[in-house]
Amino acid sequence: MEIEVNANFKLHGIFDPPCHFTFPKRMTLKELLQCLDTRWASVHLMNNDELGDDVSEVFINGKRHFDLPGGLETKLREQDRIRIELYMAPLGGG
Amino acid sequence: MNDLTQAEFERYNRQILFKAFGKEGQKKLKASHVLVAGVGGLGSPVAMYLAVSGIGRLTLVDSDRVSLSNLNRQLLHWEENIGQEKVLSAKDKLLKMNSSIHVRAVHSRIASGTCAPLLEEVDVVVDCLDNMPARYILNQACVERGCPLIHGGVYGMMGQLTTIIPGHTPCLECLFPRRPEVKEDIPLPVFGPTAGLIASLQSLEVIKLLSGIGETLQGKLLYINGEMMECVTAEVTKKGDCPACGFLR
Numbered sequence: 001m002e003i004e005v006n007a008n009f010k011l012h013g014i015f016d017p018p019c020h021f022t023f024p025k026r027m028t029l030k031e032l033l034q035c036l037d038t039r040w041a042s043v044h045l046m047n048n049d050e051l052g053d054d055v056s057e058v059f060i061n062g063k064r065h066f067d068l069p070g071g072l073e074t075k076l077r078e079q080d081r082i083r084i085e086l087y088m089a090p091l092g093g094g
Numbered sequence: 095m096n097d098l099t100q101a102e103f104e105r106y107n108r109q110i111l112f113k114a115f116g117k118e119g120q121k122k123l124k125a126s127h128v129l130v131a132g133v134g135g136l137g138s139p140v141a142m143y144l145a146v147s148g149i150g151r152l153t154l155v156d157s158d159r160v161s162l163s164n165l166n167r168q169l170l171h172w173e174e175n176i177g178q179e180k181v182l183s184a185k186d187k188l189l190k191m192n193s194s195i196h197v198r199a200v201h202s203r204i205a206s207g208t209c210a211p212l213l214e215e216v217d218v219v220v221d222c223l224d225n226m227p228a229r230y231i232l233n234q235a236c237v238e239r240g241c242p243l244i245h246g247g248v249y250g251m252m253g254q255l256t257t258i259i260p261g262h263t264p265c266l267e268c269l270f271p272r273r274p275e276v277k278e279d280i281p282l283p284v285f286g287p288t289a290g291l292i293a294s295l296q297s298l299e300v301i302k303l304l305s306g307i308g309e310t311l312q313g314k315l316l317y318i319n320g321e322m323m324e325c326v327t328a329e330v331t332k333k334g335d336c337p338a339c340g341f342l343r
Contacts, residue, residue, distance in 0.1 A: 008268065009315065009328040042317070042326045056272055088315065088328065090270040091247035091254050093282035094136040094224035094289070 001076055005036065007043075007054075007086035015040045017086070029058065029065060030072040032082065043086065053089035058082065096124055096150075102194065106148050119305035120148060126304045127151040129216045131204055131232055133184040134158070135289030136246050136296065137222030138170040143297035144220075145188040149304075151196045152188065155212060156180045157203040167286035204228040209235040218300050221245040222293070224282070226270070230338070233258070233266035237339045242303060246296045250283045251320035253292035256330070257299050257311040260339060264330045267338035269315060288320050 003021040010016050023032065030049070037045040037052065044052035051058075051072070058065040060074065060082055068074050076082065098120060103110065106120050128149050130141045133156045144152060158180050160171040168180075175183040181199035188197050202208055204223060209231055213219065219236050221243055223229050229245070236243040236258065243258040245266055258265050295316070302308040317326045334340065 008264070008271075008333060009330045011326060011328050042324070087270065087272060088254075088317075088330075090226055090229075091249040091252055092224070092226045092229075093248045093284045094132050094134055094222050094246070 001078055001080040001082060003032070003036075003082045003084070005084045005086065009086075009088055011040070011042060015043050024078070026078065027076055028072070029060070029070075029074045029076060029082075032076060033058075033072070033084075036084070045084070045086075054086045055084065056087040057085040059085075096121065098124065102148065105192075105194075109147065114307045115305055119307060122305050123148045123301065124150045126217045127153070127215055128300060128304075129153045129155065129212060129219045130222055131155050131219060131228075132222035132224060133168075133170060133180050134164065134222065134224055135167040135248065135284050135286065136293045137220070138168045138184065139290050139293035140220050140222055140246075140297050140300075141184055141188055142170065142191065143294065144300060145192045145195055145197070147297070147301055148192070149195060149300075151198070153198045153200060153212065153216065154181045154184050155200045155202055155204060156184075157201060163281070167284055167289045169286075169290075204232050206231055206234075210239065213239045213241050216241060218303055219243045220296055220300060221247075221266075222296070229266060234338050236260060237265050237342070244296045244299045244303075246292045248284050248288045248292055251285055251288050252318065253288050253320070254315055254317045255292055255295055255299070255311060256315045257303065259312055261342040263313045264332045265336060265339040268333040268336045269330055271333060271336070285320070288318075291318065291320065 001023050005019040007017040033045045044054045046052050110120050130137050133154050160175045160178050170184040170187050179201045181201050185197045185199040237260040240260050246255040299310050302310050315328045315330050
C-alpha cells in the first residue's frame with residue numbers, strides 16, 4: 001500500500017513532510033498508525049488506542065476514515081492509498 | 095524618540111549594558127505600546143516583565159475577576175484581590191513596580207466587535223488568553239491590522255509559543271486550523287512554572303521584536319514539554335487557503 005504523510009510543520013532532522021512510504025504488509029489502519037508513530041519523536045499519530053493529537057485527517061482511497069464502518073480497525077489492502085494529514089494541536093490554557 | 099532620564103538610565107542599566115540593545119533599544123521600549131490580552135497565568139508574568147523592562151505604555155485586557163483557583167500561577171493577583179477585576183488588580187501592582195510607565199486597564203472580553211478598537215496605536219499584542227475561541231478572534235484582528243502577535247499557550251506542564259507577523263509568517267489559524275470544541279466551562283490543568291516559563295519567553299520575544307535585536311520565533315513554533323524536559327522547535331508553514339490571513343497573499 002502507498003502512504004503519504006503531510007503536515008503544516010517540520011522538525012529539522014526528524015520530520016520533513018511530505019513523506020512517502022510503501023508498505024507491503026497487510027495490517028489495520030490502527031496498526032499502520034502505531035507503526036508510523038514510532039518513526040518520529042514528537043509527532044503523535046496515536047495516543048494509546050485513539051488517534052493522536054496531531055492527526056487532522058486520514059483518508060483511505062480518498063475516503064475519510066471516520067466515514068468508514070471499520071474506523072481504525074479497517075483492514076488495509078495492498079492496493080490501498082492512505083493519506084495522513086497532520087496539524088499540531090494547540091495548547092489552550094493561559 | 096524620547097530620551098532617557100537619568101533615573102531611567104539607572105533603572106534599566108543592566109539591559110542597556112547589553113551592547114546590541116543599548117540606550118537605543120531602551121528608547122524604543124519607552125516609545126512602545128504593548129497590549130496584553132489576558133492577565134492570568136501567562137499575562138501576569140508577561141505584564142510584569144514588560145512593565146519592569148520599561149515598555150512605555152501597556153494596555154491590559156481581561157474580563158475576569160480574581161478567584162482562589164487563580165492563585166497557584168497568576169502572580170499579579172493575591173488573596174486580598176479575590177473578587178476584584180483582574181485588570182485593576184494587575185494595574186495596581188504594575189504601577190507599584192514601575193510608576194514611570196502608563197498602564198490602561200480594560201475590563202472586557204476579547205470579542206469580534208470589541209477587539210479591533212483595542213489595537214489602535216498598539217505596536218505588539220501578546221496572546222495570554224485561556225481559550226481558543228478568543229485567540230482566533232484576537233488573531234483575526236491582528237491580521238487585519240497588520241499587528242505582530244506573540245502567541246503563548248499552556249496545558250499542564252506543556253507550553254508553546256510563536257511570533258506571528260501578519261503577511262510574513264503563518265497566523266494562528268494557519269497553525270491550528272482545526273477549531274477545537276468549545277469547552278469554556280471546563281478548566282484546563284496548568285502549573286505556575288509552566289505559565290511562567292512560556293510567559294518569560296513571550297516577554298523576551300516582545301523586547302527583541304521592539305528593539306530589533308536577535309532572532310525571534312517567526313515561522314517557528316517552540317514547544318516545551320516540562321514533564322519530560324523536552325524542547326522542540328518546529329518550522330511552520332502558511333496555509334494557502336487560511337480563512338484568517340489568506341487574503342494577504
